[in-house]
Amino acid sequence: MDAFINDRKNQILTKGKDDATIACGKASVAGSVSQRACVFCGSRVVLYPIADALHLIHGPVGCAAYTWDIRGALSSGPQIHRLSFTTDLKEKEVVFGGEERLYKALISLIETYKPKGAFVYATCIVGVIGDDVEAVCRRVTRETGIDVIPVMSEGFNGTKKDGYKIACGALAKLIGTDTTYEAPEYSINILGDFNLAGELWMLAEYYKKMGVNLVGAMTGDGRIDDIRKAHKAHLNIVQCSGSMIGLAKEMKEKYGIPFMKVSYFGIEDMSDALYEVAKFFKSDEMMEKARTLVKEELSVLLPALAQYRQKLEGKKAAIYVGGAFKAISLVKALRLIGMKTVVVGSQTGNVDDYNLLKEMCDDGTIIVDDSNPNELSEFVKQTGADLFIGGVKERPIAYKLGLGFCDHNHERKEALAGYEGMLNFAKEVYASVCSPVWQFMK
């Protein structure tokens, strides 16, 4: 077991062997090569897809350079979110303060790009030198007439999860500011879908067919003005609950909007996401439409999946993703194509998530919180996995050891949600697991 850092033992369990509850929600151990990022990263990824907002990163160049256009989040119109703006602080500002530089940067960028709003991300160094980012934002709001929202996301100030909370706080400042809007009946917000490779557009289409109106997809193909209206929706549907559940809870408290947690990955979860909405609105007509939709989609999808299932039956998968809720869906989706999950873990799961995973998985499955390359490679070896599902940082581990890989994080450029997405997923898994190239690596 020398592959594992001692302090981490209670963050790893094997179903059927260990009874203890997994430890999670802890800060990563110093010296680990954690796959997690920081508070800033958490805030940045959540707010990233708001496409008509200016996103200015206040700090030295790195934080902005490394987050330039890395997500697969698509916008149907403006593309300002894909640019990387930073105050690019130098030693001078670190010594004398960077407020003036921030102010000037904001003014010239807003003049030029005419965004509908702006987010200013405070990074580590800003927290240390004590720039009053909030005051600068207030001043620029006053002078330009657009909302300039401070996102106090100093990297050291907690974990990536804390960054999500801060992002939700930033959104909460916008929600409810359009006081004239009235929503049509059966109105929903979609929270925590980031429109990777246009997934939101597929989901919106499903809901439209059921007669459900989308007020705002909070961050997928996001627009400032839609977020302002979001308080008028009748229901919040939360996909990436790790990042957005805080906001959903706040909106429930403040505006009385109920919420439900859903997942759009795999047939079961996707279909449930539709049925649950119809149930919520207590409309038989809507339920009927949902059933018809699911039936139609499945009549195309299931035969198409069969050939992949035949090839993939009995293959083993390892999952290590950001959010545990996604991992749960993936276990089910893999089952649908005949695959068994042998390792499953996440960067930010909570106790409930891990308990559910433990319930779902077969004996012998390794469940892990906040892992690192050493452990992950050890797990896939021990379990003889044929496939790894993860993000960019996990990819080379899989390939180096000669197993297939499927990218399932926010950088992917393939739509994997919904029915169409399920087929894409099966195709991608098949293409990787069954590629002849692995013969040279076993």
Add this chain to the structure above:
Amino acid sequence: MFENAPIIKSTKEFTATRNACKLCAPLGASVAFKGIRGCVPIIHGSQGCSTYIRRYLISHFKEPVDIASSNFTEEATIFGGAANCHAAITNVIGQYKPEVVAMTTTCLSETIGDDVKMYIHDFQKDSQLKDLPRFVTASTPSYQGSHMDGFHEAVSSAVKAFAKGGDKGTHINIFPGFVSTEDLRQLKYLLSDFGFQFVMLPDYSETLDNPIWESYKRIPEGGTPVSAIETCGSAAASIEFGTILNYGALSGRVKNSRLSSTGANYLENEFGVKNYRMPLPIGVKNTDRFVKALEEISGKEMPLRYMTERGRLIDSYADGHKYIFGKKAVVYGEEDFVVAMTTFLDEIGIEVILAATGGESGRLADEIKANCPERGEQILAKNMFDYEKIREWCIDNKPDLFVGNSKAYYIARELDVPIVRCGFPIHDRIGGQRIKHLGYAGTQDLFDQVVNAMIQYKQDHSPVGYKYM
């Protein structure tokens, strides 16, 4: 449906950097430290620094890149990072059993005044562990200079930490700078063919470009052993690629030759190891300069194989010249790369109309003039440029060709201009780490690509698509 970002026609000065054409210092330092055998870099700061840098490097090298973090918390930020530093080293030693632990700082740890050297000293003093690894530290606050400053800082730190003096040997030191893993391998072949014993620092040709593994290697094979770095002080000579290096006038550090900014510089001042400093050997002229230095040091002539390589390259210059003469190119990336690439394009008859870098030395224009004496005056050389500045400039001065990393792809796509990908990072293609740039062979590859890019452009835009050149 998809809109492009607005194009700014005014000459407005932006305070903000928009799509930076540079990265931060700890990234460069991490790459350099990856070139030491058995080394695990630790970034002393928040976790994001390490994760983002790993992600960025993985996208280019397509390799596992293990870089640890000391995972700063709020507490460490207030009370100092000593405990985190200590824990990080302990855990890295426990998990990786490294030969070398390299600690590189961040804006955060620098600003709160963490004394990493002292922390390590205390660690060594107090540790009960047997066989402690060797330690090296680099000071790399990200608000000083770019990733290249971090890279050179790490190289010089390693030299200062390990190099010893002694009786002059016949071996040489080579400081290749931040080039591709394939470039490093090519250099090693050339030096071996010349009959040299050499120390290359850094050498990440294997650590960041390993073959397939049977089981996960916590520390990939390859890299320069510390024992080799120790001999740098007794080498016959050093060859250092790059003329700008980390002499950034604006980076905030006091840098002059007495303070020995670079490894080669230090070896010259401290141990009298003669330093041959020259631009990266891209193009015939620059490579000739490198070969001449090797001939001078060894007293031998260039091996026949390279004579032939050179001959073939010049032969191809004749074959291809017509398709590229007078074409207008924009070159961008890190400073020394831009200087060398501009020199190469200049010698094959391509007009570089803009040479742009996010670097801050203030020396780019002078270096380009020095290396392109005839046309150098006409080349617009821009320090502290970002991609949006390049984009806006190019809208008005449409180039025929982009030469540089993949980050300008969005501009090339918008303008319908071919892009020859080279340098770092290559994020939108496979094989970025295997691109050859250096020597006659590297130049050959680049030349073919440049010419073919022009031919393909013509072909694609022809109404009929001719099948012959």
